Amino acid sequence: xxxxxxxxxWRSLWARRLTTALTIGGVALVVFVFAGVLMLARxxxxxxxxxxxxxxxxxLRRSATSELSSQVDRGTADVLEAESGVARGTExxxxxSREVVLVIDLYKKKSNALGNVSIRxxxxxxxxxxxxxxxxxxxxxxxxxxxxIVGKSIASQFKGVTLGAQLAFGGDRWTVVGIADAGGTAFDxxxxxxxxxxxxxxxxxxYSSLSFRLANPGGFDQLKTRLQADPRMQYVELxxxxxxxxxxxxxxxxxxxxxxxxxxxxxxxxxxxxxxxTMYAAVANRTVExxxxxxxxxxxxxxxGAFLIESVVLALVGGALGVALAAFLSFARISVVNFQxxxxxxxxxxxxxxxxxxxxxxxxxxxxxxxxxxxxxxxxLNIVNALRAS
Amino acid sequence: xxxxxxxxxxxxxxxxxxxxxxxxxxxxxxxxxLIRTIVGAWNAGVTGAAANRMITRHRVSLIFPIxxxxxxxxxxxxxxxxxxxxxxxxxxxxxxxxxxxxxxxFAVDPETYFDLYPEFQLPPDQLAAFKKERNACVIGRKLxxxxxxxxxxxxxxxxxxxxxxxxxVVRGIYTGRDPSTDETQxxxxxxxxxxxxxxREPGRPVDAGFYVLRxxxxxxxxxxxSAVDTQFVNSxxxxxxxxxxxxxxSFVQMSSAIITSLQVISVVIVAIILLVLANTIVMSVRExxxxxxxxxxxxFSGRQLAGFVFAEAxxxxxxxxxxxxxxxxxxxxxxxxxxxxxxxVINVAPITMALGIGAALLAGLAAAAIPANRVxxxxxxxxxxxxx
Numbered sequence: 001x002x003x004x005x006x007x008x009x010w011r012s013l014w015a016r017r018l019t020t021a022l023t024i025g026g027v028a029l030v031v032f033v034f035a036g037v038l039m040l041a042r043x044x045x046x047x048x049x050x051x052x053x054x055x056x057x058x059x060l061r062r063s064a065t066s067e068l069s070s071q072v073d074r075g076t077a078d079v080l081e082a083e084s085g086v087a088r089g090t091e092x093x094x095x096x097s098r099e100v101v102l103v104i105d106l107y108k109k110k111s112n113a114l115g116n117v118s119i120r121x122x123x124x125x126x127x128x129x130x131x132x133x134x135x136x137x138x139x140x141x142x143x144x145x146x147x148x149i150v151g152k153s154i155a156s157q158f159k160g161v162t163l164g165a166q167l168a169f170g171g172d173r174w175t176v177v178g179i180a181d182a183g184g185t186a187f188d189x190x191x192x193x194x195x196x197x198x199x200x201x202x203x204x205x206x207y208s209s210l211s212f213r214l215a216n217p218g219g220f221d222q223l224k225t226r227l228q229a230d231p232r233m234q235y236v237e238l239x240x241x242x243x244x245x246x247x248x249x250x251x252x253x254x255x256x257x258x259x260x261x262x263x264x265x266x267x268x269x270x271x272x273x274x275x276x277x278t279m280y281a282a283v284a285n286r287t288v289e290x291x292x293x294x295x296x297x298x299x300x301x302x303x304x305g306a307f308l309i310e311s312v313v314l315a316l317v318g319g320a321l322g323v324a325l326a327a328f329l330s331f332a333r334i335s336v337v338n339f340q341x342x343x344x345x346x347x348x349x350x351x352x353x354x355x356x357x358x359x360x361x362x363x364x365x366x367x368x369x370x371x372x373x374x375x376x377x378x379x380x381l382n383i384v385n386a387l388r389a390s
Numbered sequence: 391x392x393x394x395x396x397x398x399x400x401x402x403x404x405x406x407x408x409x410x411x412x413x414x415x416x417x418x419x420x421x422x423x424l425i426r427t428i429v430g431a432w433n434a435g436v437t438g439a440a441a442n443r444m445i446t447r448h449r450v451s452l453i454f455p456i457x458x459x460x461x462x463x464x465x466x467x468x469x470x471x472x473x474x475x476x477x478x479x480x481x482x483x484x485x486x487x488x489x490x491x492x493x494x495x496f497a498v499d500p501e502t503y504f505d506l507y508p509e510f511q512l513p514p515d516q517l518a519a520f521k522k523e524r525n526a527c528v529i530g531r532k533l534x535x536x537x538x539x540x541x542x543x544x545x546x547x548x549x550x551x552x553x554x555x556x557x558x559v560v561r562g563i564y565t566g567r568d569p570s571t572d573e574t575q576x577x578x579x580x581x582x583x584x585x586x587x588x589x590r591e592p593g594r595p596v597d598a599g600f601y602v603l604r605x606x607x608x609x610x611x612x613x614x615x616s617a618v619d620t621q622f623v624n625s626x627x628x629x630x631x632x633x634x635x636x637x638x639x640s641f642v643q644m645s646s647a648i649i650t651s652l653q654v655i656s657v658v659i660v661a662i663i664l665l666v667l668a669n670t671i672v673m674s675v676r677e678x679x680x681x682x683x684x685x686x687x688x689x690f691s692g693r694q695l696a697g698f699v700f701a702e703a704x705x706x707x708x709x710x711x712x713x714x715x716x717x718x719x720x721x722x723x724x725x726x727x728x729x730x731x732x733x734x735v736i737n738v739a740p741i742t743m744a745l746g747i748g749a750a751l752l753a754g755l756a757a758a759a760i761p762a763n764r765v766x767x768x769x770x771x772x773x774x775x776x777x778x
Contacts, residue, residue, distance in 0.1 A: 018672055019669055019672060019673055022665050022668055022669040022672065023665075023669060025665050026662055026665040026666060026669075029658055029661060029662050029665070030662070032658070033655055033658060036651075040651075061553065062553075063482060063548045063549070063550055063553075064550050064551075065480070065482060065486065065550045066550075068453065069480055069550040069551040070550075071553075102451070102453065102454075103451040103452075103453045104450050104451050105449075105450065105451050111643065111646065113640065113643045113646075114640055114643075115643075115644070116451065116452075116644065169450050170450065171626065171628075202454070203626070205593075235553070250487070251489075254489075255729070255732065256648070258728060258729055259428070259652075259729075262424070262725055262728070263421060263424070263425065263655060266417055266420060266421040266424070266721070267417075267418075267421060267659070267662065269417045270414045270417040270418050270421070270662055270663075270666060271662070273410050273411075273413055273414035273417065273666065274414060274662075274665065274666045274669060276410055277407055277410050277411060277414070277666070277669060277670055277673075278669060278673075280406060280407060280410070281407065281673045284404075285677070334647040334648075334651070335647060336644065336645050336646070336647045336648055337644030337645065339644075342452075342453060344644075
């Protein structure tokens with residue numbers, strides 16, 4: 001069987017430039033939205049999952065859904081610090097941070113509206129426990145004082161959060177002494193200070209959570225089983241930090257995905273119709289040409305293939321354009337409240353090879369579906385009638 | 391009249407293409423309607439807020455409780471005609487990964503809460519039963535429907551903010567007075583929460599989550615707000631008092647980035663309508679170049695011919711728009727089903743319908759502009775020579 005040369009397909013598209021461009025534009029917009037939504041959901045997940053370190057474990061009260069609703073008492077912290085499963089730091093001290101997480105309101109720069117900001121009281125080992133967090137301006141806060149450091153996302157989005165500024169919360173004033181870069185993780189959207197100072201200021205007798213490094217990275221299950229048998233640990237639950245943060249992203253990410261998929265499915269229907277209109281017109285305009293091709297000896301299947309390829313080329317070019325447009329979104333960052341932690345989280349659009357692949361497959365599917373019926377019509381034309389058409 | 395017939399004849403020349411174009415526009419208008427409706431649903435709390443209600447909460451953040459004795463002091467503020475309070479309970483019901491299992495749960499004061507929220511309509515006998523029984527609860531009609539809860543059923547869940555296993559008996563099902571009333575909430579007695587926490591976690595204080603205030607007239611809002619907040623400014627729990635509308639608005643604000651992206655998408659949709667329609671019109675005009683030249687030869691003016699092009703585009707876009715609006719209703723219903731509890735109140739607003747049609751109309755005009763201009767400027771001889 002002889003194949004219709006690709007140059008024929010290419011020239012046909014070029015001959016109707018305006019129509020071709022309009023169709024490509026339609027597909028590109030749909031793919032743009034499709035890719036954008038996936039990038040957003042992925043960006044959120046990446047931000048939260050990266051927040052957890054693979055060797056760290058978080059301890060929360062059983063069935064607490066977030067650090068905000070969790071309470072862990074001092075006794076539990078003491079038991080854990082003596083536990084051999086907890087890694088030791090430089091001076092043989094346990095790598096464990098006792099933390100309290102609360103939410104305060106600050107004014108946003110852009111909208112002047114109140115935004116929820118997480119504040120986290122930490123112990124001396126917190127920075128060692130989370131090597132991804134660096135001070136980029138100023139210095140670390142001193143324990144025992146009312147000094148705090150702020151994440152860079154907070155510093156850039158909220159009013160009055162600059163080096164040396166005073167924040168008022170918990171019936172007291174707190175001095176910002178440093179700005180931290182946590183590498184795009186959720187810690188970028190937090191304010192850190194001394195856990196004891198925070199608890200005193202807010203009159204809170206218990207911690208929210210404990211985080212510690214595993215002495216033996218593979219020993220999580222073993223440690224969990226052992227601690228679960230300990231009567232003093234009955235009311236708490238151990239989780240891999242990664243798993244915990246993954247759970248925190250779930251509701252919002254799922255919401256973004258469902259919303260995005262519903263919208264793009266409807267959109268894609270519109271784009272397929274656009275491709276169909278273009279291809280039907282292409283077939284109608286070229287009836288004589290199709291007749292000629294058939295008379296020259298090209299088979300029905302070749303004609304079907306040629307028109308189908310034409311439609312797929314249209315869709316692929318549109319898809320590539322859409323992905324290219326979406327790639328620009330990587331520069332944008334957005335900040336919304338994650339209702340699971342009831343505080344702002346800043347994240348970006350993250351493009352991944354998987355998203356590019358899905359977007360292009362999506363485009364090709366639109367091209368095939370949109371082009372199939374018109375291509376069938378072209379293939380089924382009767383040679384004599386087609387040649388006679390005007 | 392005859393000219394109008396020509397427009398219709400032209401429309402029916404490529405029945406399939408016309409139908410497909412209308413369908414394409416209908417799809418886009420439907421997506422437009424869906425997105426606008428979602429944005430509207432986000433604002434439902436704001437539209438449903440009563441003009442004479444205010445919320446007092448902890449100044450630092452909503453997560454901090456405020457002392458119970460504040461109640462009497464707030465009630466004494468001139469202009470305040472009613473005070474009640476509520477606590478966010480949280481809790482995990484069934485499989486936490488199923489969105490259906492999440493709904494707002496509040497511990498409320500049974501004596502005053504329903505007085506302040508007349509839009510939650512509860513039969514008097516059910517209200518009396520709710521007040522009488524410590525572990526009674528009242529749920530919304532929609533919530534009852536979603537889970538098949540009936541009066542007398544027991545609802546069990548695991549506490550997260552407040553530890554342990556919790557159980558309530560359904561003693562009332564309220565219905566919303568207005569279409570914008572949230573019918574998915576659950577209320578139980580504050581006293582039950584108070585007593586249980588004292589038993590389960592001795593030493594843990596249980597205060598009010600936030601106070602709900604009713605004022606005599608909406609003019610008093612600002613005065614009451616500052617009077618209440620001044621009173622507690624130097625206490626251990628300073629407060630922030632705002633109208634219910636502002637309070638709800640702050641929740642909407644939390645998701646403002648998502649709302650903005652949705653609005654951007656709705657503009658993209660209008661662009662897609664435009665592309666689909668423009669494509670069809672461009673094609674039709676190109677195919678008929680020779681006919682238009684003939685019509686010009688017969689003496690039709692360029693303007694009249696442009697009118698044909700515009701009329702054709704508008705007929706297609708408007709019928710597509712109307713079809714799209716009709717499709718919006720089932721799709722919104724389907725969406726609400728896919729994501730229950732995210733949007734307790736979701737209705738297609740009249741303004742959404744008007745905007746949908748407006749977008750289609752605008753796209754119709756814009757799509758016809760270039761081809762119409764082409765027809766007007768085409769010299770007859772060139773047009774006659776064109777091979778389609």
